[in-house]
Amino acid sequence: MSSTAIDTTHGAHGEHHHGGFVAWCLRWITTTNHKDIGTLYLLWSLLMLFVGGGMAMIIRLELFQPGMQFVRPEFFNSMTTVHALVMVFAMIMPAFAGFANWMIPLMIGAPDMALPRLNNWSFWLLPFAVGLLLLTFFMPGGAPAGGWTLYPPLVLQTGDAFPFAVFAVHLLGVSSILAAINIIVTIMNLRAPGMSLLKMPMFVWTWLITAYLLVVAMPVLAGAVTMLLTDRYFGTSFFSAAGGGDPVLFQHIFWFFGHPEVYIIILPAFGIVSEIIPTFSRKPLFGYAAMVYATASIAFLSMVVWAHHMFTVGMPLAGQLFFMLSTMIIAVPTAVKIFNWTATLWKGSLTFETPMLYALAFLFLFTLGGFSGLMLAMVPADIQYHDTYFVVAHFHYVLVPGALFGAFGGAYYWLPKWTGHMYDEKLGKLHFWLTAIFTNVTFFPQHFLGLAGMPRRIPDYAPQFTDFNMISSLGAFGLGLSQLLFVYIIIKCVRGGPKATAEVWDNPSGLEWTVPSPAPHHTFDEPPVVK
Amino acid sequence: MTIRTRVLAPVLALLALSIAGPAWSDFELNMPVGVTETSREVHDLHMLVLWICVVIGAATYAAMITAIVKFRKSNGAVAAKFTHNAAIEVVWTAIPAAILVAMAVPAAETLIRMEDTRDSELTIKVTGYQWRWHYDYIDEGVGFYSTLDRESNAARRTGSGIDPTTVDNYLLKVDNDVVVPVDTKVRLLVTAGDVLHAWWMPAFAVKKDAIPGFINEAWFNADTVGTYRGQCAELCGMDHGFMPIVVRVVSQEDYDAWLNTQRARVSALTQ
Secondary structure (H helix, E strand, O other): HHHHHHHHOOOOOOOOOHHHHHHHHHHHHHHOOOOHHHHHHHHHHHHHHHHHHHHHHHHHHHOOEEEEEOOOOOHHHHHHHHHHHHHHHHHHHHHHHHHHHHHHHHHOOOOOOOOHHHHHHHHHHHHHHHHHHHHHHHHOOOOOOOOOOOOHHHHOOOOOHHHHHHHHHHHHHHHHHHHHHHHHHHHOOOOOOOOOOHHHHHHHHHHHHHHHHHHHHHHHHHHHHHHHHHHOOOOOOOOHHHHHOHHHHHHHHHHHHHHHHHHHHHHHHHHHHOOOOHHHHHHOOHHHHHHHOOHHHHHHOOOOOOOHHHHOOOOOOOHHHHHHHHHHHHHHHHHHHHHHHHHHOOOOOOOHHHHHHHHHHHOOOOOOOOHHHHHOHHHHHHHHHHOOOHHHHHHHHHHHHHHHHHHHHHHHHHHHHHEEEEHHHHHHHHHHHHHHHHHHHHHHHHHHHHHHOEEEOOOOHHHHHHHHHHHHHHHHHOOOOOOOHHHHHHHHHHHHOOOOOOOOOOOOOOOHHOOOOOOOOOOOOOOOOOO | HHHHHHHHHHHHHHHHHOOOHHHHHOOOOOOOOEEEEEHHHHHHHHHHHHHHHHHHHHHHHHHHHHHHOOOOOHHOOOOOOOOOOOHHHHHHHHHHHHHHHHHHHHHHHHHHOOOOOOOEEEEEEEEEEEOOOEEEOOOOEEEEEOEEEEHHHOOOOOOOOOHHHHHHOOOOEEEEOOEOOOOOOOOEEEOOOOOOOEEEEHHHEEEEEOOOOOEEEEEOOEOOOOEEEEOOOOOOOOOHHHHHHEEEEOOOOHHHHHHHHHHHHHHHOOO
């Protein structure tokens, strides 16, 4: 049997103590198993949640009251910059890559990802890329402090860290592109007999579309940062007016990557929520085909709205009108998705386990983030909102209760499948309520701050902004602390707990529930037949 | 450090709220109404969109909450089997689209007026530098730098020990105010000398990026005498948070008098 050969080189669960510590390390470094790599991705993103979260704590600590108490302004700017880079590239994207690795082969009845060695490489690029990025804190001139958007000319004032940060972005991009290619090839080629595209679970669909977006968007970012590099070291002037270039050109290129990136982050969360809600409503997803088309429309539209991040740069009137209208149109497929999830709940038979609680919070709070997004699309109003805390509130509402709650929900949903044990439901619910409440305490007051006129990315503020900043900081500390509970719940679940059945939940649909819990190291060596 | 922070911060917060809270209380919830026609239109638009969102939100949330309350398994709810409904799906695609059109029309109208910089009566060139503004009244031969007020600048140093609440208009006061006459269409030519900045005056609903090598146009026509405060709105490096903008709107006579003293100062310097 061919699987024997694989087992001798990579070992299976429980066999890794034979060769001691070195062999154990080598097993994880050289693994090509989709479940191992999925686990690595997920643990990595959990670690990064605390690295990026620690930076958020420093930001909120300094903003707790007016005056500069703890850090210098330049370090504060590094904190906001690297917090964003870590959360986007090192935490949330790897988290969803982890879900993809674990679940896509199980959901489509494939034995593994199509390109297992590439899979290993795309994960192991990550620690090096992020290590490089974090090392810049110890370089002369400090870590990048020009914002995660890397706008020139400011970003060109970065110290020795500059080329390292650019190289780190390149590596992160390579890692994401390789993962995306692998996902596309897997979904296109390894589906079990009978699983046509329109029979795929929604999570697989959203990831297929996300992977295409990654392949389109990430090379554009790589191009943009390479142009920054040549502007600084090789005498080009892409972004310098003195040499015939234009700083705004960078913004156009960056946001041509940046807006699809927003949907790269949120679409997999849409997919997870589309799995969770039907399971706990005991009712199939409402309007499956409409959901697929809405996701595809959102992905397409995401590539033609980029300049809505740039309404104050002095675009021609016609350009502003185009980007306002295209942005508003995105609200239609997004609304369709929200209505479809609500209709899935309608006349269901609902229970409220932790994954469902996260999915419902996602539904409520992502909608709220969508509303502030609609407000931001109106150009004249955006002139006031732009670069204020209103924007900070908006994107944190779509990223935290949106993407992160999606990931939390998914973690609780599939944790029994991964570990073979049920997690502690009581603690899971406690984690949910703490997280949901503190998320709102942290980010809701930031709407008010922005409307009252507080610019974003400032380390200090006028005293009239004090009250809401204090509330926001307190919420942030609570939110940060609550995540320690999440780590405890995971450790507890890995070590033991009530034995999970293969189905785990009450008659869920999907091939992943046909394999035992924990899922054996190798699954679907013989493809299942889908009717 | 973060662990200590997490423990200490809530305690500090409660102390601070109980001691100094009232002195700082503002709790401003909404966008203030400005002093130009444009800013009032923008405010109206903001309220319009906000209320539309509130109404749609109320309906959507009502449906979600009803489902959550009514269709609980613990209440004996049995799941229905339906998977789609073409009619209702067409309706809830069409309705949002119609609402969007209704919002886009007034937004476009306001935008078109905001972009119309013709027939201005006074032109000021605004140049952003790290970290101050320079104002050039190009037809009057008057120009000056405008920098963060000295008292704020001392208080804002890390660990200065100065209580910001004791500083007059902390972080929102400059050494040289921009002075403009009331009821006058003022055109701004906005640019920068080093990196990107953005000139933002909330009371006028003007926010324009200052881009080195390029000149952006903006305008305002303030109809109320007073002092208005804003800040740089585009991250421009270390002291981005410390380059405020202050515009004093005065009567035509006061403006003329101010202009004369400025001219006298310039000629004294050039002699």
